Amino acid sequence: MDEAITVGKHRRKVKLQPVDLARLLALLVFGFLMISPFILILSISFDRTANVTLPYPPRFLPAHPSLFNYRLIFQNGGLLQAYVNSFIVAVASVIVKVSSALLAGYAFSKGKFKGKRVIFLVFLATLMVPVESRLISLYLMWNHVHLINTFWPLILPNMIDAFLVFLAKQFFDELPDSFREAAQIDGAGEFRTFLKVYLPLAGPITATMAILSFMWSWNDFLWPLIVLTSTKLHTIPLYMASFTLQNGESYAGMTMAALALGSIPVLILFIFLQKYVIRSVALSGLKGE
Template sequence: MFRQATWGQWCIMVLLSIGAVIMLIPFLWMVSTSLDGKAMTQVPFPPRLIPEEPTWNSYVIPFANVPLARYFLNSFLIALCEVSVSVLSALMAGYAFSLLRFRGARGLFLFALGTLMIPPEVAMIPSFLLLNEWGMTNSLWAFLLPSLAAVIGTFLVKQYMDTLPAELRDAAKVDGASEWTVFWRIYVPLSGPVIATLVILQFLWSWNDVLWPLLMLSHPDWYTVQIGVAMFVHDSGQRILPAIHMAVAVLSLLPVLILYLLLQRYVVQSIAYSGIKQ
């Protein structure tokens, strides 16, 4: 039997539904404008959610004038490498801080969390100088090495693994399993929700990042999609091309949106567990 919702719960659901619709309207307007043939020269006013002259030309023109396909491939490659390195690093560090007992663990964990107080823009300058000195610009190393310090991921993994029974590790050790076997065969399979959350967050940060790729990538063949979008908008800034600009923005958002829709059911579960210590 379904429990009947109270008036308070109905009010909350109505308010949340209204908020969801309000947040969706800008995205729907962006998609509609990108498909509107009349928006090639000026933004339609008043705004409309259904295009009067639907056309796909605004999605074809950018690929004909800018190597967006290559930029998308570069962004996927960089995001895949950053996600793989950061998630594996966070899992190993979170496992160590949660289940292993070693001297200075608490102080080291607090020190790692303290680095979150440093603005990323401040750390970019010494990071750029160091990687440039090592000759790692215009390469994947410029993105892989910074991804090793996944502090947010380490925190989420530690909090999540704190909710898992420590007896699993003790029983496996009694049976002769190595530490790596316990980590890889027992705790990683149980960490699906937090892994999905880390994948979404890291992919989102990597895909939308503009400043760090702009610093590290000077060769056009390595440009990411966000740099390509910024260059396209800048180059066409003298001409009013709202439909094409909106189409490029929609294309840049689609990978993140699709990934979130595929994994979103894990996000709330992981964040809920990360704040609970059993």
């Protein structure tokens, strides 16, 4: 008992060292620099005069706060439809992309077949091919099957994502092969082993891939701009771009208000799943060592 009291007193006497204070100050500064663009977005969105002229120098608090820009966004009537379109595309993309990445990652990690390493390296090499170099061929292909101006060109190409497959493989590499061997001894097939043994353990990496997939799909602009010609099918990024005038200028206040509203789903998803993201990094082979 006396030893516990002594330890408690020693703990209360511990003070932050100058090095710790310097690190804390550096983290606060970098954290503020990271979040400052979001603060400016909110500030401009609440500035009634931002559609006429941007405040200069930039300020973190609007001179005359107002909900004027948000009222204009809701009166415009296109925000709700853009939300629905983005949700359809993003949720379908997450399901398709994460499912295929988990299956492929398990196959490259635990599967036994000839040329596995070479195939995986070729698969990773596709990451070096810019998306822009494939846009023309992709457009011609989807136009040939008459699926332009539909959501299918935004969903089906997401079935293959080399980066997510790499993440899944790295995670499954950390899980012991003895699980697979035990399941096979019990008579389980390969797919059942994946479904019943490894998939329940893949919650952290699944959440990480879901966040990344949702964010990429939600924020995608160039490819939807090419394949979606109807304004009724526009996603959130295309809806925000609609506030740009023909002379290149934009309604900054309305654009920032739409941007703030469009960022809410991604923020909510990250808040609820962030613990799984941290756990997946700790358990995968991406640890900073």
